[in-house]
Amino acid sequence: MQENTNREKLKLVPKKPGVYIMRNVDNRVIYVGKAKILYNRLAQYFIGTPRDQKTMQMVSNVTNFEYIITKSEKDALILESNLIKKYNPKYNILLKDDKTYPFIKIDMKNEYPYLSLVRKTHKDSNKYYGPFLNANVVNEIIDIVSKEYQIRSCKFDLTRPKKRECLNYHIGYCSAPCTRLISSDAYKINLSCAIEALDGGLRQMLPKLKKSMLDFADALDFENAGMMRDKIKTIEKFAEKHRVVTVKKVDLDVVYFYYTQGITAVIIIEVRKGIINDKKSYTFLETDDIANDEIITSFLEQYYLIKNERTNRIVLGTNLEDTQIDFDVLRESLSIDGMRDVGISAGRGKFSKNLLLMAKENAIDAIKQRLETKIDDQLFLLKEKLNLYSVPTRIESYDISNTAGSNPVGVMTVFENGAVSKKDKRTFAIKGNNGSDDYASIYEVLDRRLRNFVDGTAGFEQRPDLIFLDGGKGQVKMGKSALANYELDIPLFGLVKDDKHRTKDITDGYKNYNVRENRELFTFVSKIQEETHKNAITYHKKKNTLTATQSELISIPKVGKQTVS
Known part of the structure; x- marks a missing residue:
């Protein structure tokens, strides 16, 4: 079942470079490639x-995967x-090292x-x-620059x-600051x-x-021409800029909003200490009637506050289009509740601009997946509302x-891909002496x-992506x-009800998530709660009827519990 899900998801993966992250049944990352x-x-x-065999073993433990372009x-x-x-x-x-x-x-x-050459940078x-991929390139660049500018x-x-x-001075590779043949000021130039x-x-x-290479080649000095060619290749490698790391130990979030075909995607790339730390993706439907400024401001306030x-x-x-964000007002609103001096900008440096391009590309891909997937819209809304790692295709x-x-x-009660799965419904007669103790019973x-599930019992093999309990914090x-x-x-x-026993909120035990603000999501969550409550009432009535029947039979002379059962 899960293998088929991954194969379906694979159809939406782009043919572009990137990193993929594989997770197991406990949602733990087990492989990064x-x-x-x-x-x-x-x-x-x-x-x-x-x-x-080792790869087969790993794949057998993969229940979900994600990627960053x-x-x-x-x-x-x-x-x-x-x-x-x-x-x-x-x-x-094999890749776990401190380098x-x-x-x-x-x-x-x-x-x-x-x-x-160093492997750590500092704020100094x-x-x-x-960074560079190869230490040899670094050493070659140091050698080229030092000789060219007599450093x-x-x-x-x-x-x-x-x-x-030393010898480097005599062959013209160094200005000999060690013997003060060059002044400090001249050296700094x-x-x-x-x-x-x-x-x-x-x-x-x-x-x-390049001119030196051609001159050496014309003079049939192919050895030196080859040396010039190698230096050119080294410099070309040095000139390549990487988007994912900066030498500055900055902490920032790159947030990109992308709209097309009635869907707004928001990509957040988290950078911590100058290194990309995480990527989060959100997609929102039916945003045509909402002002673009309101989309950006509301999302940022909800996400950060x-x-x-x-x-x-x-x-x-x-x-x-036509966005007129007041950065000062937005900065002020996000600088409350413990967040101090939040800087907000449109991205002026090369590193920020490169990350914005990466975020845009991932936003385009998120919308493509959203348009082509067969999973119901409510599941995406639920994922975004509860900040889940993945779309909950199986809800219990x-x-x-x-x-x-x-x-x-x-x-x-089980919902598969947004629809109730009657064949997966399971009933439990409470065995303990819990009586009317709902807390002990749900436990x-x-x-x-x-x-x-852990024992692999037939009918319980599938792992839920999301669990709802009828009730609140307790x-x-x-x-x-x-x-x-079971770790x-x-x-x-928990699905919280109001005084009229209707769905009100979702709670994680610490804070409540308001589902009433989105009619489509509210209807879906209410359906889950009502279907589950109906199943519980139906099974309870069946048990009551069976108990009453057994009581009447026991009242008949010479009929005992063993005969009734």
Whole structure:
């Protein structure tokens, strides 16, 4: 069943580079991978037979997957490494190490700064360039720049001058600051030229190198021509910009709003300490009649204030037309309730602009999936309202029924892809002496269901994507206690009723989610609660009828309990 779901989902995966994340039944990340073409790579897992036994073992544990589109395969490689360090997936054990990608560092605190390779950046006065995929490229760039601008390559303490220059000076590769053959001011002029070249990706060096390569080739000096060619390739690699990491240790959220064909998609890319940390996706239907400014303002206020999300800076992007956002007012509204000095901008730096392009591409893909999927709209609305990881294609709802504590029963009602699945309905006669104790009864019912799931009992093999309990905080607390017994991470909520026993809110035990504000979602949730309550009442009446019949038979002379049963 789950394998078929993944295959259906695979049809919507784009043929673009990116990173994919695989989760198990407990919603834990078990594998992170990168791909030049996402569809082709994921198809190797879900279509046909994986190449080896270990891969087959991993795929058998995958119940859901998601992905992030990147600009290039190299961006995907860097993002993959960052996500592996974040999630520590079970099947990425070979990639679990403490190494990070290399950077070029210029030690600006030194009187005579030099270039060096480092794997960590800091918030200081030094300059950093990177990250790079290959340490060899970093060392080659350091060598090229140092020689071109006569920057020292040694790391000696130069507070005291040396008596003699090293070989690099005599072959024209260094200006010998160690013996003060160059003044500090003159050295800094060389350094500023090197920094300017690095800031420009060393592109200004390419014409000179290409001319030298051709001159050497014309002179049949193919060895030096080959050396110039290799330097050109190295500089071209250096000039490549990566979208997924910045040398600045910034914390920010990139939020992109994209509208087309009646759907508005919102993509949030979280950056923490200069590294992409997470991606969240939301899609909203029927937004044609809502002002674009209202869409942006309402979403940001609900996301950051109501959902209690935190960030220091927000970079906004959108394709919504005629938007006139008052950044000062929005900044002020988001700077309350513990969020201080939230910076909001349209994204001016290269890193922010690159992330906005990535977010836009993912937003376009989210709308494509939304248009092509066969899953009902209510499930998407429910996912967004409850901030679930994935669309809840299988929902299980539970209710308890009794009369003054007699014949207590429980029922499990199942909704598959938004429709009630009568064949999956399960009933439970309460075995404990719980009587009219709804809390103890709901705990027993859910505990029995989960134990059957863990044991692989027939009829209970499928894992729910979402669990609803009829009731409030008390029922939710007992339900989460039952889940904890089996270490299962399944979203669980209570369906709260008003004084007239009609659906009112959804609660997670701490806060309530208002479903009345969306008629379509309210109707769907009410249907789940009403169907479950109806099933519980029907089963309870059946038990009462059976009990009454048994009581009448026992009253007949010479007929006992054994005969009745």
